[in-house]
Amino acid sequence: MSSPQISVAVLGATGSVGQRFVALLDNHPWFKVVALAASDRSAGKKYAQATRWVLDTPMPDYAKDMIIVPANTNAVQAKIVFSALHTEIASELEPQFAQAGSAVCSNASAHRRDADVPLLLPEINADHIQLIKQQRKNKGWSGCIVTNPNCTSTGLTVALKALDDAFGVKKVFAVSLQALSGAGYPGVSSLDIMDNIIPNVGNGGEEEKVEWEPRKMLGKLNGGKIELADIKFSAHTNRVAVIDGHTVCASVALTNPADPQTAEAILRNFSAPESARNLPSSPRPVISLRDEADRPQPRLDRLTGNGMTTVVGRVRQDPILDLKFVTLSHNTIRGAAGASIYNAELLTHLDLL
Numbered sequence: 001m002s003s004p005q006i007s008v009a010v011l012g013a014t015g016s017v018g019q020r021f022v023a024l025l026d027n028h029p030w031f032k033v034v035a036l037a038a039s040d041r042s043a044g045k046k047y048a049q050a051t052r053w054v055l056d057t058p059m060p061d062y063a064k065d066m067i068i069v070p071a072n073t074n075a076v077q078a079k080i081v082f083s084a085l086h087t088e089i090a091s092e093l094e095p096q097f098a099q100a101g102s103a104v105c106s107n108a109s110a111h112r113r114d115a116d117v118p119l120l121l122p123e124i125n126a127d128h129i130q131l132i133k134q135q136r137k138n139k140g141w142s143g144c145i146v147t148n149p150n151c152t153s154t155g156l157t158v159a160l161k162a163l164d165d166a167f168g169v170k171k172v173f174a175v176s177l178q179a180l181s182g183a184g185y186p187g188v189s190s191l192d193i194m195d196n197i198i199p200n201v202g203n204g205g206e207e208e209k210v211e212w213e214p215r216k217m218l219g220k221l222n223g224g225k226i227e228l229a230d231i232k233f234s235a236h237t238n239r240v241a242v243i244d245g246h247t248v249c250a251s252v253a254l255t256n257p258a259d260p261q262t263a264e265a266i267l268r269n270f271s272a273p274e275s276a277r278n279l280p281s282s283p284r285p286v287i288s289l290r291d292e293a294d295r296p297q298p299r300l301d302r303l304t305g306n307g308m309t310t311v312v313g314r315v316r317q318d319p320i321l322d323l324k325f326v327t328l329s330h331n332t333i334r335g336a337a338g339a340s341i342y343n344a345e346l347l348t349h350l351d352l353l
């Protein structure tokens with residue numbers, strides 16, 4: 001698709017996820033950053049001055065001298081607004097931007113559970129984007145809110161979609177090993193995490209997200225509503241001393257049990273729906289299946305497919321349920337900024353802006 005440059009803005013641009021947006025939007029073929037917004041602490045300063053850059057790639061030149069603006073609809077006018085705000089702030093501000101006509105592509109959990117808000121991973125449920133038509137009718141706004149899931153649900157749900165389509169998934173038992181960047185900056189204190197594992201993420205809220213969000217994404221769109229997938233989840237979430245990349249160890253019960261080799265073939269060959277296959281941020285491949293006994297590993301595998309691919313390995317028989325395996329997904333790319341950008345590309349491609 002050849003496209004005019006579409007104006008985009010980033011809310012929360014100085015934070016951990018905001019910086020990923022700034023990096024991933026550098027030279028984006030369709031989108032042009034017209035505003036970077038943050039709190040009143042940063043507004044009025046140059047981006048380079050206000051931001052403690054934590055990525056291992058350089059701050060893009062286009063952003064360095066941009067003056068940070070407050071995150072409100074007077075200061076920020078853009079066709080697409082990427083939200084990297086904390087949930088309480090997002091809950092108040094995102095509807096204001098949708099009301100003002102922007103397509104809000106959000107990382108925050110504030111609106112993920114709203115019945116008329118898509119919770120989207122385009123490679124598995126691109127059709128759910130049609131919910132915004134219902135949302136526009138319900139809310140009477142010309143903009144929209146589209147969300148991406150919690151970064152821990154992301155890779156797990158991609159793998160589950162492939163298995164669910166082929167064999168039917170009935171139950172999921174999942175244990176996460178979550179990277180530090182998922183806690184934002186400065187995040188978890190070094191004295192808490194060095195030589196340690198913290199068996200509680202987000203004061204407990206994380207487990208509920210991992211137990212609920214995949215059910216919406218694996219659900220069916222029917223008559224303008226999502227019917228939640230009838231799958232039982234149990235999740236344990238843990239913070240570990242990894243910088244980027246969330247690992248999930250999962251065991252699943254299937255409606256039609258499959259052996260590991262058959263499941264591996266299904267995972268390896270899984271492809272995105274046509275509408276989501278050839279966008280600038282489409283994961284290529286959607287799933288990378290590792291054969292080695294000791295992969296995936298965050299340090300070695302998180303940047304597979306530019307950080308958009310879900311890496312799966314160790315597919316084997318589970319003596320209690322049916323199959324067990326490990327997934328890895330880059331939490332601030334596929335699990336956050338890259339996810340919202342991919343969602344915005346789908347909106348653009350389908351002429352839904």
Ligand SMILES: NC(=O)c1ccc[n+]([C@@H]2O[C@H](COP(=O)([O-])OP(=O)(O)OC[C@H]3O[C@@H](n4cnc5c(N)ncnc54)[C@H](OP(=O)(O)O)[C@@H]3O)[C@@H](O)[C@H]2O)c1
Binds near residue numbers: 037151
């Ligand atoms: N990190 C991940 O892996 C990940 C993955 C998925 C989803 N998320 C979600 O993404 C969101 C951002 O997370 P993060 O880790 O990037 O957080 P963070 O590093 O703490 O950054 C927060 C950002 O919000 C800005 N901000 C704070 N208060 C504000 C206000 N009142 N008005 C406008 N802007 C304000 C901050 O600006 P100042 O610099 O001016 O304070 C900063 O830019 C959260 O909802 C989080 O749950 C994160």
